[in-house]
Amino acid sequence: MLDQSQTPVLSALQTSSQRLHAAFYAPGHKRGQGASSPLIDLLGEKALAADLPELPELDNLFAPEGVIRAAQELAAEAFGADGLEGTVSNHRTYFLTNGSTCGIEAAILATCGPGDKIIVPRNAHRSVIAGLVLSGAMPVFVAPEYSAELGLVLGVKQEDVAAALAQHPDTRAVLLVSPTYHGICSDVGAIAAIAHHHGIPLLIDEAHGPHFAFHPDLPTPALALGADLVVQSTHKVLGALSQAAMLHTRGNRIDQSRLQAALQLTQSTSPNSLLLASLDAARHQMATEGKVLLADTLALAQQMRTELATIPGLRVIDKPAVTAFSSVSDLDLTRLTIDVSGLGLTGLEADEMLHEELGVTVELPELRHLTLIVSIGNTDQDRQRCVAGFGSLAEKAKGQISVAACVQLGALKGADSSFTLPQVSPREAFFAPTETVEAEAAVGRISADTISAYPPGIPTIVAGEVIGTGAIAHLVAIKQQGGYVTGGNAPEVFRVLA
Ligand SMILES: Cc1ncc(COP(=O)(O)O)c(C=O)c1O
Incomplete structure (x- = not known):
């Protein structure tokens, strides 16, 4: 067990930013001395003083031997990437400063070359398509299950992955998005077993699930279910700064050298030190107090669910509604997806009113739904504002003529189980x-x-x-x-x- 109270990158940066010296290196603002006043006003002197390059004491992201390596090892242990042999000596967590986007691109580059087939869900993020363009890999699309009643894209069925592999036995990797933006998880364990039976790795876009490892009432993290490579947007749900993300691997199905080379292709050669420190801090926070913080978050989200559900015209998507489908194994209860079609509004109209007039801004507006990320940063005041905002929205919407809020997701359904290239x-x-x-x-x-x-x-x-x-x-x-x-x-x- 490592000492998770340490913050190697953050502490080194703190020391470095206070060291008296003449700086003749990039960035040109020289620890804020040459920064414009409005920028200093916005960020503060401390943030600029810590915007440092890869000084010797701050280590090198692409050849980590010092504090970055130590921080990645701590993260590997905390997030569950600590190797099948139970050792963290060969760390398997990589800090990313270009978001999950660069990690997903690198994951595809590390596993597929030109013409190689990869099973990809139709609801893949754009970064997956970018990975396909970069690598030259050929997607075998699998359509996630779609519920017309809920108006939601669900998970990917294990039998669809098995059938796609039977039809394309020369496939080199399987990629899944789990959880989805709506917090919907596929049966990663079963799909990992299918992929491994074919001798290929399972790559998981877990951009929306970096918190899963830290509370038992959240879905089981993909790494614990047998995934070989997992990419998480630490910045989306935990306390890291925007763009700060992590890639974790387990086992020996991923060629680490090729993955490292791929990460160098997809990332800047000037990784932002503030982002790296924020990853270290987010890991530290989760490892030391994550369970308590997430228990509060889950309780807050539950209270919001209960209160929002009492507002006529709203439907909050709950766990039984989605786990009734065979493609869904679990739902992240900190993710609130609210169907507003009963108010006679589209999600886009509701979003505009909430944002412009009612002081509530959500993460994802869709034709029928609004999805909210409830995280450790939300307060009880946020809950009150949210519930009051939706209450006012329902009042304002009274008497509106209902619009056809759900467009047929023809393109998604059209791809159903044909596995065509x-x-x-x-x-x-x-x-x-x-x-x-x-x-x-x-x-x-x-x-x-x-x-x-x-x-x-x-x-x-x-x-x-x-x-x-x-x-x-x-x-x-x-x-x-x-x-x-x-x-x-x-x-x-x-x-x-x-
Ligand atoms: C499912 C999914 N995967 C990947 C990404 C890319 O993540 P990032 O913004 O960290 O690059 C996103 C971003 O919204 C996403 O929703």
Whole structure:
């Protein structure tokens, strides 16, 4: 057992930032001395004094031998990446300063090369598509289960992964998003067993689950269920600064040298020391008081659930509603997903009113739902404001004409269990000569862009796929309802392979 009360990176940075010396290195603001006054006003002198490069005493992220290595070993133990042999001597946690995004890209680069197949859920984050473009890997898409009644994308069924592997036995890795943005967890244990039976690793995008290891009432972390590589956005749920994330590995299915090389491809050569210190601090906080803090968070979230559920027109998605589906093994109860369609509003309209008029800002507005991240940073005052805000929203919405709040997620459902490959790999599509055509002319052509509708930010068309009428209709509908579309200028025009 390591001494989790230590904070090697944070402490070294504190010492370094106070050391009297003449600085002739980057960053150019020289510990804040040359920073602009408005920036100093915003950040404070202490934060700028600690914005230091990889000085000898601060270690090197890509060849850690000192405080970063020690901090990563502490994190490996705390988050459960401490090796199957129970040793942390060869640390298996990597601090990331470019978000989970760079970790997911590196995970794909470390396991798949050009033309290699990887099983990917259709609700994968854009970083997965970026990983496919960088690596040249070929996605075998598996559609997550979708509940029309809840209007929610759920988990990935183990039998779908098994069937995809049976159809594509030459697959090199399986990637899953668990939990989803809504806190919905797939059966990672069962899917890990299937992947391992085929001799391939299971990679988990656990961007929304860095807190799972620290309270027994939260879903079991993927590492404990047999995942080989897990990427977590420490900044999304725990106390780290934005962009600070971690990648953990267990066992020997991941080539550590290739992973390290991949991480160097996807990260800046100037990792921000404040981000690294915040990762050290977030681990320290969880390891030393996480259980108590998260018990409070769970209690706060439970109280919010109970109170919000009494407001007519709102439905708070609860655990039984989602675990009734075979693709779902658990729900993170600190994640509140509220169906507002009963108020006669779309989630986007409700979000705007809450944000502009009622002093409540949520994480994810969708066509039918609003999703709130409740974390260790929330207070009882936040709870009161939230419940009062939703109460006022319900009052304001009275007498509104109900809108069709749920658009058919045609693109998601269309991918159901066919496990077909895109026409060309996302990488080939990315680099191919292209032309831009109107929507009608785009039908049947291969897309050069990955086009996502926000909400929910899931790619409707992945670069390399044939554009269908259902996908175009989906993009148009999302836009009509106030959402937006990224990736080219779709749905008006599409960039297709020439
Ligand atoms: C499911 C999922 N994976 C990965 C990411 C990327 O995380 P980051 O913002 O830390 O790069 C996000 C970001 O929203 C996400 O929702």
